[in-house]
Amino acid sequence: MEEFMNPKMRDELAPPRRTPQVVASAAWHSLLWLVTANAIGVLIAILLLFPGLNQALGEWTYGRWVTVHMNLELYGWTSLPLAGFLFKVYGAGSGPTANWCRPVLWVWSAALGVGALSWLSGYSSGKLFLDWSGYARILFPAALVALWLLLVFTLVANWSYAENTAIATRAAKLMGLLILLLVPFLIYIASSPAIYPAVNPDTGGPTGASQLESSLAVVTILLLLPFGLTQRKAGYTRTIATGWIVLVAESLLCAALGRADISHHLPAQYLSLGSLLVWLPLTPAYYAAFNWHSNTRRWRMAFLWWWAALVVTGWVFFLPRVLDHFKFTDGLVGHSFIAMAGFTSSLLIFVMVQLLGEGGWIFNRTRSFYLWNGSVIAYVLLMTIAGWREGFDPSFTIVPGIFRNLLYVLRLLSGILMLLASLDWFVDASTLLREPGTDTGTADFAKEKTA
Ligand code: HEM
Numbered sequence: 337m338e339e340f341m342n343p344k345m346r347d348e349l350a351p352p353r354r355t356p357q358v359v360a361s362a363a364w365h366s367l368l369w370l371v372t373a374n375a376i377g378v379l380i381a382i383l384l385l386f387p388g389l390n391q392a393l394g395e396w397t398y399g400r401w402v403t404v405h406m407n408l409e410l411y412g413w414t415s416l417p418l419a420g421f422l423f424k425v426y427g428a429g430s431g432p433t434a435n436w437c438r439p440v441l442w443v444w445s446a447a448l449g450v451g452a453l454s455w456l457s458g459y460s461s462g463k464l465f466l467d468w469s470g471y472a473r474i475l476f477p478a479a480l481v482a483l484w485l486l487l488v489f490t491l492v493a494n495w496s497y498a499e500n501t502a503i504a505t506r507a508a509k510l511m512g513l514l515i516l517l518l519v520p521f522l523i524y525i526a527s528s529p530a531i532y533p534a535v536n537p538d539t540g541g542p543t544g545a546s547q548l549e550s551s552l553a554v555v556t557i558l559l560l561l562p563f564g565l566t567q568r569k570a571g572y573t574r575t576i577a578t579g580w581i582v583l584v585a586e587s588l589l590c591a592a593l594g595r596a597d598i599s600h601h602l603p604a605q606y607l608s609l610g611s612l613l614v615w616l617p618l619t620p621a622y623y624a625a626f627n628w629h630s631n632t633r634r635w636r637m638a639f640l641w642w643w644a645a646l647v648v649t650g651w652v653f654f655l656p657r658v659l660d661h662f663k664f665t666d667g668l669v670g671h672s673f674i675a676m677a678g679f680t681s682s683l684l685i686f687v688m689v690q691l692l693g694e695g696g697w698i699f700n701r702t703r704s705f706y707l708w709n710g711s712v713i714a715y716v717l718l719m720t721i722a723g724w725r726e727g728f729d730p731s732f733t734i735v736p737g738i739f740r741n742l743l744y745v746l747r748l749l750s751g752i753l754m755l756l757a758s759l760d761w762f763v764d765a766s767t768l769l770r771e772p773g774t775d776t777g778t779a780d781f782a783k784e785k786t787a
């Protein structure tokens with residue numbers, strides 16, 4: 337595609353020579369929440385070992401902290417890098433809106449802080465990952481609207497400046513804004529217990545269709561991401577087209593599948609979910625069709641390996657008898673970890689490294705790379721073993737015993753190592769913020785515009 341690009345577009349997508357400071361700020365905010373949420377993770381891992389300690393915590397006991405832990409990992413650590421991605425795609429880091437990026441990140445973090453306090457104080461919709469209620473239910477969507485408005489102003493301000501930009505790129509940015517506008521409203525509406533209750537008797541349990549649906553949403557994100565991050569290599573059109581054709585074919589398969597009361601014991605259900613295995617060779621091939629900054633190599637490999645592990649183990653978990661054994665056990669906590677601490681986290685670090693360019697060194701220290709990935713692997717193995725035992729004996733994780741305690745102590749240790757790795761990144765991100773960046777304020781933008 338490069339050959340069809342005008343110089344401005346090529347420049348927009350080239351890896352930055354110096355660190356874009358607004359992306360560094362987004363990385364700093366997300367790492368702040370990673371460290372906070374991981375510290376809370378360590379606390380809840382201790383509470384599971386010593387439940388008596390809950391008494392010292394007054395009303396802020398395990399059940400409230402676990403909600404805060406999960407939401408801060410999701411809406412802080414795994415969401416704020418996407419704000420950095422949007423800053424880059426819409427060009428918010430240079431131009432008249434550059435000075436507004438940081439306040440918007442602070443509004444997001446403040447809303448998350450209010451959310452955390454409200455969950456600790458016992459206010460919650462009771463819905464997993466949609467616990468927003470009271471003030472927090474308005475503040476967090478409002479923070480998302482603030483980010484959206486910033487992107488709108490950026491697009492308007494850059495409209496004439498970017499007149500050389502291809503019409504397709506402009507249309508994609510407009511379309512992106514329309515889709516993004518839905519998110520705050522959907523979060524607000526879905527957080528209401530009146531829409532569907534926290535425990536929903538109308539859902540018929542897991543189906544191949546529902547698992548395939550959400551996994552295909554992840555595949556769509558995987559296929560779209562490179563277009564906002566870099567350029568295509570020449571001569572790979574077929575590979576990229578194959579990726580999109582397979583996605584469309586699987587979406588049609590998914591639409592044709594039975595839902596609701598359909599059992600995961602039906603071959604049509606588990607075989608169709610097995611169609612995801614095609615992404616084992618396709619995803620690395622697709623990503624090889626794009627130019628990446630040399631700094632990304634380590635985390636690109638990591639996220640592709642975690643993705644392969646997630647698809648294979650997720651499918652095996654769904655199979656008849658396997659899911660019946662692991663249902664409601666620590667085995668699924670292990671799956672959540674492969675998905676979020678393994679795959680999603682390494683994907684987002686890879687995205688941040690590409691966006692930061694040379695500044696991506698903050699994620700590339702050998703010690704924190706192996707500390708993080710090694711501890712996540714250990715955590716997943718420990719939870720799979722605990723879940724396997726729990727499948728035979730549901731009291732295994734409730735009644736303290738030597739084996740259970742050993743697994744939980746080792747889980748605590750791997751959690752402490754993950755916390756240390758995240759602290760390492762956070763300290764380096766704070767250093768990066770003090771380095772001179774590529775951002776240009778309003779004056780520089782005006783100079784560039786007239787040049
Ligand atoms: C220092 C590292 C961490 C520790 C010690 C830790 C600890 C814990 C503990 C003890 C639980 C409760 C498990 C249970 O229900 O028995 C939990 C749940 C969870 N954590 Fe973490 N965590 C850590 C990091 C993370 C990260 C990085 C993510 C995501 C990016 C994450 C996402 C989750 C999710 C989604 C659950 C709910 C799992 C489920 O119920 O299936 N955690 N964590």
Ligand code: HEM
Nearest residue numbers: 542547551554612646647650651653654668669672675676
């Ligand atoms: C980033 C992608 C993914 C995320 C964030 C994710 C997250 C989760 C979470 C949080 C749960 C609930 C765990 C619990 O009840 O404790 C879950 C369940 C499950 N996931 Fe995933 N998952 C992902 C991808 C996949 C994939 C690709 C597959 C299959 C190929 C899969 C198969 C399953 C199965 C079979 C269950 C159990 C459903 C049940 O019976 O409750 N997941 N997932």
